[in-house]
Amino acid sequence: MRAVFVQLQCAPGKTYEVADTLFEREIVSELYSTSGEYDLLMKIYVEGEEDIGKFINDNVANVPGISRSLTTLTFKAF
Secondary structure (H helix, E strand, O other): OEEEEEEEEEEOOOOOHHHHHHOOOOOEEEEEEOOOOOOOOEEEOOOOOOHHHHHHHHHHOOOEEEEEEEEEEEOOOO
16 A cells, blocks of 8 residues: 545635545545645555556545645655
8 A cells, every 4th residue: 555645725615525525435544634725634545556646536636625636645654
């Protein structure tokens, strides 16, 4: 499994709805509310062979209320 971090920018007033939807989809390992340019920071785990872009597109980017995302891939843990 590979850890992937995704920052989400939500439409005004939609952050809690986005968070609820992500939890309902059961794809989130950790989810945090953040300050700054992005509203949520989420940690997910993706199978090593799975296409991360497709996974994000199919499971995250289509959540109503998300206006922008930034995906950070991880490599070796120290």
